[in-house]
Amino acid sequence: MRPQTTDLGSHPAAASVPPPAGPAPAGHEGPGPRRVKHGDGRLAAALLSPTFAVLALVIAFPIVVAVWDSLHRTSEELDADGLVVQAERFSGVSNYTALLTGDRFLTALWNTTFFTATTVVIETLVGLAMALLMQRAFRGRALFRASVLVPWAIPTAISALLWRWIFSADGVANAVLGREILWTADGGAAKLAVIVADTWKTAPFVALLVLAGLQLIPDEVYEAARVDGAGAWDRLVHITLPLVKPTLLVAVMFRMMDSLRMFDLPQVLVGTRKPSVETLSQLAWDDAMNLRYGPAAATASLLFLYIALAAFVFVRLLGADIIGKDER
Known part of the structure; x- marks a missing residue:
């Protein structure tokens, strides 16, 4: 008789048999967490040290210097020979107190917030519409996509000069409207001119980011x-917007931070010391150009805190995934 054999691999109890004890083969790692070898931390620190040094040089050092300057005030004094010299004295928080109680700073703060809120909302709507249009297949789509890049590729100062010519007293805008409006003087017309120019300049940026998110949505959906x-509106509300929301939030985040530090567009388009359009960046620049370095540094420090706080609130409330969290 042939001896009867049993196939342990197919037996139900075979799966519950523990593996034989003993050291694992060389080069084989178990299912547990990988052990960090001795010296890996030092190697990682050595490799990252140039990056940390550059960040400290270009980010941390200017912030520290700005805060230090904001606590001092430059004044003119007479030296022992009777000559006028500039001296720097510690003034504490007097620069911040003078700013927060001054009408010019509060007006610049309001203008900065107003421009950020209006331009970001308009640019988001216009950019989303442009991205939806660029995604469609139609004759001349490649030319349309290329033309969208033109405003974004033009430097902001050059764009402001172009719009200054358009909004001049004898420019294209007044010729089309049939009225003589002083767009670049002051008042509400200057505000509208800045909003129109900024929307034309940066709405393509939102459109390109949203288009990249739209192209990741499968056609099968x-x-x-x-x-x-489902109709076109239902597909937009229930499919397109939810799936493109992460990309759209990142685009809005970048535009919000960029608008809060708006400087060159109103500076070139309208000019300096215009209460209707003066932003915090313009106020800091004007103080620095007039050798008021303490107030200028204080304005820049408050603007930095404002941008950081706005970004933090935006991320916390809307849940924008800026750093790309790992969902594992």
Whole structure:
């Protein structure tokens, strides 16, 4: 008789048999967490040290210097020979107190907030519409996509000069409207001119980012929605916007931070010391040009805190994934 054999690999109890004890083969790592070898931390620190040094030089050092200058005030004094010299004295928080109680700073703060809120909302809507249009297949789509890049590629100062010519007293805007409006003087017309120029300049940036997010949505999702009877509006609200939301939030985040530090567009388009359009960046620049380095540094420090606080609130409330969290 042939001896009867049993196939342990197919037996139900075979899966519960523990593996034989003993050291694992060389080069084989178990299922547990990988052990950090001795010296890996030092190697990582050595490799990252140039990056940390550059960040400290270009980010941390200017912030520390700005805060230090904001606590001092430059004054003119007479030296022992009777000559006028500039001296720097510690003034504490007097620069901040003078700013927060001054009308010019509060007006610049309001203008900065107003421009940020209006331009970001308008640019988001216009950029989303442009991205939806660029995604469609139509004759001349490549030319349309290339033309969208033109405003974004033009430097902001050059763009401001172009719009200054358009909004001049005898410019294209007044010729089209048939009225003589002083767009670059002051008042509400100057505000509108800045909003129009900024929207034309930076709405393509939002459109390009949103277009990149739209191209990641599979066509099968829209086909299934059409089969289920979903119309164009339903597909936009229930499919496009939820799936493109992460990209859209990142675009809005970048535009918000860029608008809060707006300087060159109103500076070139309208000019300096215009209460209707003066921003915090313009105020800091004007103080620095007039050798008021303490107030200028204080304004820059408050603007930095404002941008950081706005970014923190934006991320916390809307949940924008800026750093790309790992979902594992």
